[in-house]
Amino acid sequence: MAILVVGSVAFDSIETPHGKRAKILGGAATHFSLAASYFTDVRVIAVVGEDFGPEHEAVFAKRGIDTRGIERAKGLSFHWTGAYAGTLAEAQTLGTDLNVFERFEPKIPDAYKDSEYLFLANIDPVLQARVRSEMSRVRMVCGDTMNYWIKDHAANLAKVLRELDVLLINDGEARMLSGETNPVRAAEKVLAMGPKSLVVKHGEYGATAFFGERSFAGGKGGTRPFRAPALPLAEVVDPTGAGDSFAGGFYGYLASQPLLTPAVFRKAMFYGGVMGSFAVERFGTERLQGVTREEIEERFHLFREISHLDFTA
């Protein structure tokens, strides 16, 4: 089933202990689409500037991603500059040039209207809500957000949260959104805000899914969380986009399955971790452009091996 993703297609200038790259292709919708494209059809809605050339377009095209919803505007594309040091756990933002992204007005091409899965990447909740309302027949809506919207756009965000099947955020965002430091109580409060399920990402420690009564048809979610590991990696070249790649693997797998069951959700968490682990192995989208389906399955089994009791070495 096709996923429609709305979010940023951007350029990133990044410095990590492994080197430096200037204006490489990035943005949440980019990382998400590439990761999801290994599982299902993906359609993108974004805005780019005149610096977005055929070589960038080709990155999407090669993965069969539908880019008819990527609008070209006068000016430059969104450009983020950041650096990582130490454990590479957190980026230091050195510059955020919104450029054409500042006036982003998502337009949904007619050819996208039959998309059954919607992913609202981290953009203004007003725009997330608008896209959601225009895609009234979707089967499932999954979304992301960030501290900025949680802190200063709470009322707008609240409307989006009520529409979500799954909210994907990180530990800090869960604490900020709920006002709770305890992760279980934070999850309960967030679920009470609307999302049927919540996935909290822990960076190098994996992710935890929290379920509510409405997580699965027939109310069979129960209240027990599910913890997916992250792969301990000897070399993290560039963490940029790891969370969006997790989301792409997670949602791409969900959209490829006929039914949302607890077992499918669990496997989706693992595929999220798998795609996140590939993403950080090279700068930008480099690794996600070239991974193979065989490598994905191999790594999925590796994730199982490093976390399951009954694996026999």
Add this chain to the structure above:
Amino acid sequence: MAILVVGSVAFDSIETPHGKRAKILGGAATHFSLAASYFTDVRVIAVVGEDFGPEHEAVFAKRGIDTRGIERAKGLSFHWTGAYAGTLAEAQTLGTDLNVFERFEPKIPDAYKDSEYLFLANIDPVLQARVRSEMSRVRMVCGDTMNYWIKDHAANLAKVLRELDVLLINDGEARMLSGETNPVRAAEKVLAMGPKSLVVKHGEYGATAFFGERSFAGGKGGTRPFRAPALPLAEVVDPTGAGDSFAGGFYGYLASQPLLTPAVFRKAMFYGGVMGSFAVERFGTERLQGVTREEIEERFHLFREISHLDFTA
């Protein structure tokens, strides 16, 4: 098989968002022994002062722990004062009164000499090495340490590390010991210092075991790590002793098994997490005094449920 543990038996004065306790029974050897006592016989070597009364002795006795190696000295017992705030991830030490612990000279009772498993809790590496050399016939040696010894007693610690089958430390200690921020490279460096295997504890995110060529008989360890989850808990009353309780569950289970295999090591990691999760539910040793074997098995299955793909809800 009996475990001999050498370490601190102490009193803790603790403040957490859930309340305050003054001079309750604590210490690494105490938490470790209680947790391990649900799996195997435990013998303790420690020193206490005149404030250690029959009511404290009874805590060990009720769990069948051999306390003949707990020496009574003139003066007061080791007394730690600490507080937790926020996410309860880290303790703020407000006072460390070593008291009788300052002149601790471990003496091994004859009745302990046939112990097959040795646990060197976090004490001066000079003492750890001495106990190790006096227990030359042990089958397995497992140990802990902390930043203070890593930083200022590196040469002494190096001697202990060469003798260890398993070193149990936390993320910060692994980084400090190795000088590496990347967890995989840190583990490789630590394993090169001597321990056959390494367990790195991540607090609320669980723990990772790293193996070397000598981890298992026949070299069947390989290089793949194993990640055990921690249970997301709605209420962490007091995190004091969680790491020592993890060590007790982990090593207690290992000592109860005839052979150290990868499968046994994995289960031990889960039992470590289980005992750590009980420990934090109440102040001090309260929860570990009263847990039942049935509750332990139930929680073990819960750990499996929250981390395994093939669990059917």
